[in-house]
Amino acid sequence: MARKSSAGKTAAVTIAAWTIGFLIFFPILWIIILSFKTEGDAIKSPLAVLTSGWTLHSYAEVQERSNYALHFWNSVVLSLGSTVLALVIAIPAAWAMAFVPGKRTKDLLMWMLSTKMMPAVGVLVPMYLLFRDLGLLDSRAGLTVVLTLINLPIVVWMLYTYFKEIPGEILEAARMDGANLRSEILYILTPMAVPGIASTLLLNIILAWNEAFWTLQLTTKAAAPLTQFIASYSSPEGLFYAKLSAASTMAIAPILILGWFSQKQLVRGLTFGAVK
Amino acid sequence: MGQITLSSVTKTFGDVNVIPPLDLQINDGEFVVFVGPSGCGKSTLLRLIAGLEDISSGQIVIDGRDATDAAPAERGLAMVFQSYALYPHMSVRKNIAFPLKMAGLSQAEQDKKVEHAARILNLANYLERRPGQLSGGQRQRVAIGRAIVREPAAFLFDEPLSNLDAALRVTMRQEISELHQSLKTTMIYVTHDQVEAMTMADKIVVLNAGRIEQVGSPLELYHSPRNLFVAGFIGSPKMNFITGTEAAKHGCTTLGVRPEHLEVTADGPWQGVIGLAEHLGSDTFLKVTAEGVGELTVRVQGERGLHHGQTIRLTPPADKLYRFDANGMAMGGAA
Numbered sequence: 001m002a003r004k005s006s007a008g009k010t011a012a013v014t015i016a017a018w019t020i021g022f023l024i025f026f027p028i029l030w031i032i033i034l035s036f037k038t039e040g041d042a043i044k045s046p047l048a049v050l051t052s053g054w055t056l057h058s059y060a061e062v063q064e065r066s067n068y069a070l071h072f073w074n075s076v077v078l079s080l081g082s083t084v085l086a087l088v089i090a091i092p093a094a095w096a097m098a099f100v101p102g103k104r105t106k107d108l109l110m111w112m113l114s115t116k117m118m119p120a121v122g123v124l125v126p127m128y129l130l131f132r133d134l135g136l137l138d139s140r141a142g143l144t145v146v147l148t149l150i151n152l153p154i155v156v157w158m159l160y161t162y163f164k165e166i167p168g169e170i171l172e173a174a175r176m177d178g179a180n181l182r183s184e185i186l187y188i189l190t191p192m193a194v195p196g197i198a199s200t201l202l203l204n205i206i207l208a209w210n211e212a213f214w215t216l217q218l219t220t221k222a223a224a225p226l227t228q229f230i231a232s233y234s235s236p237e238g239l240f241y242a243k244l245s246a247a248s249t250m251a252i253a254p255i256l257i258l259g260w261f262s263q264k265q266l267v268r269g270l271t272f273g274a275v276k
Numbered sequence: 277m278g279q280i281t282l283s284s285v286t287k288t289f290g291d292v293n294v295i296p297p298l299d300l301q302i303n304d305g306e307f308v309v310f311v312g313p314s315g316c317g318k319s320t321l322l323r324l325i326a327g328l329e330d331i332s333s334g335q336i337v338i339d340g341r342d343a344t345d346a347a348p349a350e351r352g353l354a355m356v357f358q359s360y361a362l363y364p365h366m367s368v369r370k371n372i373a374f375p376l377k378m379a380g381l382s383q384a385e386q387d388k389k390v391e392h393a394a395r396i397l398n399l400a401n402y403l404e405r406r407p408g409q410l411s412g413g414q415r416q417r418v419a420i421g422r423a424i425v426r427e428p429a430a431f432l433f434d435e436p437l438s439n440l441d442a443a444l445r446v447t448m449r450q451e452i453s454e455l456h457q458s459l460k461t462t463m464i465y466v467t468h469d470q471v472e473a474m475t476m477a478d479k480i481v482v483l484n485a486g487r488i489e490q491v492g493s494p495l496e497l498y499h500s501p502r503n504l505f506v507a508g509f510i511g512s513p514k515m516n517f518i519t520g521t522e523a524a525k526h527g528c529t530t531l532g533v534r535p536e537h538l539e540v541t542a543d544g545p546w547q548g549v550i551g552l553a554e555h556l557g558s559d560t561f562l563k564v565t566a567e568g569v570g571e572l573t574v575r576v577q578g579e580r581g582l583h584h585g586q587t588i589r590l591t592p593p594a595d596k597l598y599r600f601d602a603n604g605m606a607m608g609g610a611a
Contacts, residue, residue: 172328173361177422178349178378187374191365 028252034245035059042241058246065243066229068250075225075254077140078215079208082147083201086155089148091197094159099168109160112153120150120213131218140223143215147208155204162196195265202262209255226251277339278430278462279304280325285334287320287486294320295486297334302430302464302479307456310466311473311509312483318466319434321483325464326432327351339429349378354423355432358439360415362407362422368394369403372421379426393421396455413444420455430462437472449476470510474498482506504604507532513561513573515598522569523599528607532598535561535575540582544589548572553583566590 033049034042041052062068097105127146128137136142166189174188190197212227219228230251233244259266280302287295294317302308310318323329325336327348336344343351354375362371369390376386394400397417407415416436423431433452437445453476456463467473473480474494482489482497482505490502494510501507507515513535523531548566562574562582574590582588599607 167359167361169357169359169361170363172348173355173357173422174363174374175328175348176326176353176355177375177426179374180349183378188363192363 028256031245031248034241035249037242037245039240039242042245058242059250062233062243062246062250066232066247068229071224071226071229071251072254074140074219074223075209075227075251078143078147078223078225079205081140081144082151082208083204085144085148086152086204087197087201090152090155090159090200094156094163097156097160098163098166099171109157112156116150116153124217127214128217136218138219138221138223143218143223143225146214146218147211150211150214151204151207154207155200158200158203159193159196162193162200165196166192199265202258202266206255206259277304278302278428279339280430280462280464281335281337282325283335283337285321285324285336286332287317287324287329288332293486295324298486298488300481300488300491302462305460305462307453307463307465307476307478308481309473309477309479310464310481310483311468311470312489313509314468316483317486318468318483320486322355322432322434322464322466325351326353326355328355352426352429353432354426354428354430355434356416356419356423356436358435360407360419360439362415362418364407367404367406368399368410368418368421371407371418372399372425375422375426389425390421393424396424397421412440413448416440416448417451420452424455424459428461430464433463433465435466435468437467438469452476471512474510480510482509484509500606501532501598502606504530504532504600507598507600507606513575516572518569518572520568520570526597526599528599529602530600530604532600533572533592534596535573537593537596538572538574539591539593540574540576540580540588541591542589544591546572546590546592548588548590550582550584550586550588555579562588564588564590 035058036054036056037049037052038055038057041049044052097109131137131142134142170188170192171184174184179187209225210227212231215225215227216231219225221228230244230247233240233247280300282298282300284297284299285295286293286297298321310321312318320329324331327343327346327350331344334344335342338351338353363374366374372390372393373386376389381389390403391400394403397420399414399417399421402410402414402418407418410418419436436452437448440448449472452463452465456476465472465476477494479491480494480497481491484505489509490497490506492500497506497510501510504517508517511534515532515534516538518531518533519529523529546566546569548564548569550562550564552561552563554561557579558577560576560578560580560582562576564572564574566572572590576582601607
């Protein structure tokens with residue numbers, strides 16, 4: 001009896017989970033479907049959209065009209081560049097906060113996080129002027145720095161919580177065993193922290209890849225990543241759903257694939273320490 | 277060699293003075309136990325000797341060499357941590373070999389020493405396992421193995437048995453004692469368990485609030501505690517302390533008598549009612565409320581058929597009474 005009801009419960013939970021999962025994924029699925037339709041079919045009623053013919057026409061047109069390769073490459077450079085830069089800054093910072101905390105370490109961490117709560121538009125004008133005067137508008141270097149800075153608090157926090165999980169006694173044992181700082185980092189800390197660093201890296205790449213506010217404001221063409229590429233299809237002449245969908249699909253496909261293959265790592269990294 | 281001398285060593289954390297000036301001499305080959313209640317500074321003292329904490333003032337000399345400012349690895353000491361502190365990503369073999377690798381030994385030499393340590397500690401069949409695949413006792417042995425291969429001047433143990441269950445604790449306690457017998461290396465052992473201290477030590481250092489209350493062999497501390505603190509800390513069950521008129525009769529402020537020295541007799545001077553009787557088979561522990569004396573713990577050998585609510589008479593042995601003055605210091609001489 002108990003077994004029967006628990007089987008029923010499992011079935012109900014499974015159905016509910018699939019339904020919620022489908023609802024969340026639906027907009028993306030719809031974009032993918034629309035991308036394979038003609039402009040005319042794309043604005044029909046949903047049922048008519050599904051029953052109409054399939055075509056690669058939108059992809060061909062998008063490919064012809066804009067330089068996907070350039071935007072893709074910019075996205076890669078910006079997300080990887082800002083992630084590597086953020087890790088270079090955040091690893092020593094998180095290290096110091098986790099293993100040699102001072103009186104104000106907690107306050108510092110909270111302050112860093114609080115900067116994420118400020119609306120970005122609040123600093124748009126000064127940032128724009130700074131970029132203009134420094135000649136950084138529409139440059140990869142400038143945008144890499146901005147993306148690094150906006151994601152830095154999250155990167156430091158993630159690494160901090162991860163490092164906190166490494167027992168201090170293990171590092172002390174290594175010191176007693178004759179390890180200097182270099183060997184300690186090389187043989188003990190890094191191998192133990194690799195899962196944490198990897199999931200932080202993945203999350204930051206995803207965040208940087210998807211970042212739209214600053215990339216849209218500070219780039220036009222040369223440094224424009226895929227977000228700008230999508231936005232260019234919502235033009236004053238009107239919305240072209242099929243082309244916009246094709247562009248969106250091309251923009252999100254790489255990160256979707258990366259996310260799919262690394263989801264185990266991501267979940268582990270984000271929930272690490274939550275359950276002992 | 278393994279002679280360690282602490283001279284006027286102090287440690288402060290911010291405004292808190294954890295270790296007031298402290299002097300201590302540890303001789304080569306001795307098994308020294310630091311014992312005291314939680315927060316008495318015993319682990320801090322061990323970490324100061326290890327070099328994991330810097331001392332605030334004073335001097336630490338190891339084998340005639342000033343080690344006050346030396347890094348932990350330069351002191352030639354090995355430490356076994358409470359949590360074992362094994363490297364989780366390395367096999368048992370690599371864990372034990374790690375200090376040798378750091379010392380730059382060749383692979384062949386590393387293997388030889390690891391195999392030797394593994395034989396001593398019965399770990400030969402586990403060398404390729406990870407720490408996560410071992411039981412608590414085996415992990416403890418790996419931690420000891422990692423310490424042994426360095427051939428240190430002294431071993432430092434920081435409450436190494438507190439994570440083990442009671443039965444295993446007794447076994448490991450004996451193993452560590454045997455290890456000391458065979459290696460004859462200085463060992464400094466921190467514990468809050470006075471039974472561990474009594475059974476293992478050549479010399480016990482009783483600490484309280486960072487101060488050394490008394491240093492001596494286990495039986496010296498048992499028979500001649502210097503003050504109330506040591507008298508109450510060493511011995512199980514705890515010594516009974518009697519104040520008031522009964523103490524005044526013996527010319528002291530506090531009168532101490534150990535539970536095992538009180539005798540149940542037909543005509544004893546102290547009369548009381550048994551509040552609780554704990555029967556262990558080999559011993560019986562009684563909680564007695566004695567008139568004019570107070571609460572007493574009594575340990576009698578074997579089974580005596582004593583039970584709750586019974587009125588008994590107790591005789592304190594005249595030659596085994598401890599007298600303490602108003603400052604809690606032992607007064608010496610028979611009462």
